[in-house]
Amino acid sequence: MRLAARVHGRSHRFTSVRDVLARANEPKAGDERAGIAARSHEERAAAKLVVAELTLADLRENPVAPLDEDEVSRVIDAGVDEAVYREIRGWSVGELRDWLLADDTSVAAVQRLRRGLTAEMAAAVAKISSNLDLVYAARRLPVTTRARTTVGLPGRLSTRLQPNHPSDDPDGITAAIYEGLAYGAGDALIGINPGSDDVANVSKLLELTRDLISRLGVPTQNCVLAHVTTQMRALERGAPMDILFQSLAGTEAAVASFGTSVAMLDEASAMIRERSTLRTHGGRTGRLQLMYFETGQGSELSAGAHGGADQVTLEARCYGLARRYDPFLVNTVVGFIGPEYLADGRQIVRAGLEDHFMGKLLGVPIGADACYTNHAEADQNDCDNLAALLATAGCNYFMGVPAGDDVMLGYQTTSYHDGATLRQLLGLRPAPEFEAWLVERGLLADGRLTDRAGDPAVFLPR
Amino acid sequence: MSAPAPALAKLLARTPARLAIGRSGPRLPTAAYLRFLADHGRARDAVLAEVPAAVVKKLGLVELATAAASRAAYLREPRLGRTLAASARSRLARCRKRPEVQLVVVDGLSAAAVVAHAPTLLRALGRELGRRRRRLGTPLFVRNGRVRIQDEIGHALRPEVCCAIVGERPGLATTTSLSAYVIYRPTRSSAEPDRSLIANIHDGGIAPTAAARRIADLIDTCLEHHASGAALAARLAAGADASGA
Numbered sequence: 001m002r003l004a005a006r007v008h009g010r011s012h013r014f015t016s017v018r019d020v021l022a023r024a025n026e027p028k029a030g031d032e033r034a035g036i037a038a039r040s041h042e043e044r045a046a047a048k049l050v051v052a053e054l055t056l057a058d059l060r061e062n063p064v065a066p067l068d069e070d071e072v073s074r075v076i077d078a079g080v081d082e083a084v085y086r087e088i089r090g091w092s093v094g095e096l097r098d099w100l101l102a103d104d105t106s107v108a109a110v111q112r113l114r115r116g117l118t119a120e121m122a123a124a125v126a127k128i129s130s131n132l133d134l135v136y137a138a139r140r141l142p143v144t145t146r147a148r149t150t151v152g153l154p155g156r157l158s159t160r161l162q163p164n165h166p167s168d169d170p171d172g173i174t175a176a177i178y179e180g181l182a183y184g185a186g187d188a189l190i191g192i193n194p195g196s197d198d199v200a201n202v203s204k205l206l207e208l209t210r211d212l213i214s215r216l217g218v219p220t221q222n223c224v225l226a227h228v229t230t231q232m233r234a235l236e237r238g239a240p241m242d243i244l245f246q247s248l249a250g251t252e253a254a255v256a257s258f259g260t261s262v263a264m265l266d267e268a269s270a271m272i273r274e275r276s277t278l279r280t281h282g283g284r285t286g287r288l289q290l291m292y293f294e295t296g297q298g299s300e301l302s303a304g305a306h307g308g309a310d311q312v313t314l315e316a317r318c319y320g321l322a323r324r325y326d327p328f329l330v331n332t333v334v335g336f337i338g339p340e341y342l343a344d345g346r347q348i349v350r351a352g353l354e355d356h357f358m359g360k361l362l363g364v365p366i367g368a369d370a371c372y373t374n375h376a377e378a379d380q381n382d383c384d385n386l387a388a389l390l391a392t393a394g395c396n397y398f399m400g401v402p403a404g405d406d407v408m409l410g411y412q413t414t415s416y417h418d419g420a421t422l423r424q425l426l427g428l429r430p431a432p433e434f435e436a437w438l439v440e441r442g443l444l445a446d447g448r449l450t451d452r453a454g455d456p457a458v459f460l461p462r
Numbered sequence: 463m464s465a466p467a468p469a470l471a472k473l474l475a476r477t478p479a480r481l482a483i484g485r486s487g488p489r490l491p492t493a494a495y496l497r498f499l500a501d502h503g504r505a506r507d508a509v510l511a512e513v514p515a516a517v518v519k520k521l522g523l524v525e526l527a528t529a530a531a532s533r534a535a536y537l538r539e540p541r542l543g544r545t546l547a548a549s550a551r552s553r554l555a556r557c558r559k560r561p562e563v564q565l566v567v568v569d570g571l572s573a574a575a576v577v578a579h580a581p582t583l584l585r586a587l588g589r590e591l592g593r594r595r596r597r598l599g600t601p602l603f604v605r606n607g608r609v610r611i612q613d614e615i616g617h618a619l620r621p622e623v624c625c626a627i628v629g630e631r632p633g634l635a636t637t638t639s640l641s642a643y644v645i646y647r648p649t650r651s652s653a654e655p656d657r658s659l660i661a662n663i664h665d666g667g668i669a670p671t672a673a674a675r676r677i678a679d680l681i682d683t684c685l686e687h688h689a690s691g692a693a694l695a696a697r698l699a700a701g702a703d704a705s706g707a
Binding site for chain 2: 033175417
C-alpha cells in the first residue's frame with residue numbers, strides 16, 4: 001500500500017489510510033476544525049491520487065476505527081458478503097469508480113457488488129468523484145423499499161410530510177397534514193418531530209396520525225421521531241406505530257452520545273417487527289421494512305467522537321450500520337448541523353450529493369432533508385439547487401414542510417410546493433399506491449396537480 | 463385566496479406554520495415567497511449583527527471579549543466563543559469575587575434579542591434579586607460568546623450561581639428570543655446537564671418580566687438545594703417522593 005504521491009515535482013506523504021481519506025475530502029468546515037483537512041489544494045489533489053490507487057482490501061483492512069475498539073466497524077465488517085468481496089478485493093478505488101460509471105455496468109451487477117463493500121470503500125469513491133459523477137452514478141443505483149407504499153422506484157419521487165408544531169397542537173398538526181396531502185406530499189411517511197419527548201405525547205401523536213391515515217384511507221405510514229427508548233415504551237403500551245425512528249452516527253462513541261447502542265437498536269428492531277401496526281398489512285409475507293434512520297455529516301465531531309476520521313467517511317459508516325436493520329427509509333439531514341461542520345451552501349450541496357451516492361452504493365433507501373439553518377451561509381436558493389440535483393440523481397424522497405419553514409425545529413427545508421414542482425419538472429410520479437389515491441381524490445391527473453390540489457379544505461370531515 | 467372555511471380557519475388558527483398560502487402553478491405565490499425572504503433576511507441580519515457598545519454601556523455591563531475576533535470566526539468555530547480573550551481576564555480580575563449571583567449577558571446567535579429584551583429583563587431581574595437580598599456580582603456582557611463562557615467566568619469569579627442570558631439562534635418567526643442558563647458553582651469541568659434552562663424569552667413566548675420572576679425563583683431553588691440542572695431535578699424528584707411517602 002502506497003501512502004505518497006508526487007504532484008508537479010513535489011512529494012506528498014500521508015501517515016495512514018484514515019489520514020489520506022481525510023485529506024482527500026472536498027473542503028468541509030468540520031474537517032478543518034478537526035485539523036484533518038488538506039493543508040493545501042495541491043495536497044488535496046495528491047490525497048485523491050493516493051486514494052484512487054488504494055485497493056478495496058486496503059480499505060477493508062484499515063477501517064477508520066479499529067475493529068477491536070468500535071462496534072460500528074464490527075457490524076459493517078461482519079456484514080460483508082465474503083464471496084463477492086473475494087472477487088473485488090484487488091480492485092483499486094479508481095477502478096471501482098470507473099466500473100460504476102461504465103456504460104455496460106448493469107443494475108443487477110451493482111446490486112450484487114454492493115454486498116461486498118464496506119463504508120470506507122463507498123466514501124473513498126465519493127472522494128474521487130465530481131458532483132455530476134455523484135449524480136450520474138447514484139441514478140444507476142436504485143434502492144426500493146416497501147411498506148404501505150413502495151418508495152425508491154425509478155421514475156418516482158416521494159416526500160416525508162413533516163407537519164411539526166412547536167407545542168404539538170393536534171389541530172395545528174392536522175391542518176399541516178391536510179395541506180401537505182393536498183399537494184401530494186406524504187407518500188414516504190407522515191413523520192412528526194415531537195416538541196416534547198415523553199411517552200404520553202408520542203402515543204397521542206401516533207394515535208392522531210393513525211386516525212387520519214385510516215379516516216382518509218391514505219396509503220402511507222406514521223412515525224414520531226422521539227428517542228428510541230421513548231418509542232419502545234410507547235410500543236409496549238400499545239401505541240399504533242408503523243415505523244420506528246432513531247438517529248445514527250458513524251462511531252460507537254458517537255452512537256453512545258445519542259443514548260443508544262447496537263444492542264439497543266437490535267432490541268428496538270425486534271420490537272417493531274413484533275408490534276408495528278404494519279405487521280398485518282395486506283397479508284403480506286416476507287421481510288418487513290420498519291425502521292427509519294436519520295444521519296448527517298459532522299455529528300461525530302459534534303460529540304467529540306470522530307477519532308481523527310473525516311465526516312464523509314463517518315457518514316458512510318452510518319449507512320453501513322443502517323444496513324444491518326434493512327430500513328424502510330434513511331435520511332441525511334444534511335444542512336441541519338450548522339456552519340461549524342458545513343460552512344455554506346456549496347459545502348451543504350456537496351455533502352448532500354456525497355451522502356446520497358454513498359447511501360445508494362451501500363444499498364440503503366436514502367432520501368435527503370435538503371436544508372439549512374439561519375446561522376449558515378446558505379439560503380433557500382441553495383436548498384432549491386440541492387433538491388434539483390438530488391431529484392435528478394434519483395433521490396428516494398425529500399421533506400415536505402409548509403413553505404419550507406419548520407416552525408418547531410427552526411430551520412428551513414423543502415416545501416410541499418417543492419415536491420410537486422420537482423415531480424412536474426422532471427416527470428417523476430409519487431409512489432404508485434399513493435399516486436392511485438391522489439388520482440382517486442381528484443388531486444393529481446397525468447402526474448400533474450389538478451385545480452383542486454393545494455387546498456387543505458378538501459380533507460375536512462364532512 | 464379567498465377566506466378559508468370556518469372549520470379550516472379554526473385549525474389554521476392553532477399553528478404558526480405557513481399554511482393556506484395557495485400556489486402559482488406548483489410554486490409559492492409571489493406574496494408568500496417575498497414574505498419568506500423578508501423573514502429569512504431579518505434572521506440572517508440578527509445572526510450577523512453586533513450589540514452596539516452604547517447599549518452595553520447603558521445597561522451598566524462590563525464588556526468581555528472572547529477568542530473570536532470576528533463574527534465570521536465566531537460562527538465557524540464554537541471553541542473560540544467559549545474561551546475568554548486575554549483582555550477579558552484582566553477585566554475579570556477587577557470584578558467582585560465570590561458573589562451569590564453572577565449575571566452575564568451573552569450575545570450568542572442573536573444580538574437583536576439582546577438589544578430587544580435584555581434591558582427589560584435585566585431591570586426586572588435586578589428588582590427580583592434585590593427584593594430577595596441577593597449579593598450580586600459585577601454584571602457582565604460577553605461579545606461573540608457561547609453558553610459555556612459562563613464556566614470560564616465561574617472559574618474566575620467563583621459565584622454560588624451564574625445566570626447567563628443568551629441570544630438564541632433566530633428563526634423565521636422570531637429573531638429576538640433569549641434563554642437563561644442557570645448553573646450552581648460553574649467550573650471549567652461543568653457540562654451541559656449541569657445547567658437549568660428557561661428558554662423562549664420574548665414577546666411571543668415568556669414575556670421578559672415574567673421570565674425575570676421565573677429566573678429568580680430558579681436561582682432560589684438552586685441556592686436552597688446546592689445544585690442545578692439534572693442534579694437539581696433529581697433532588698427535587700427525590701424530595702417529592704419523600705413528601706409523598
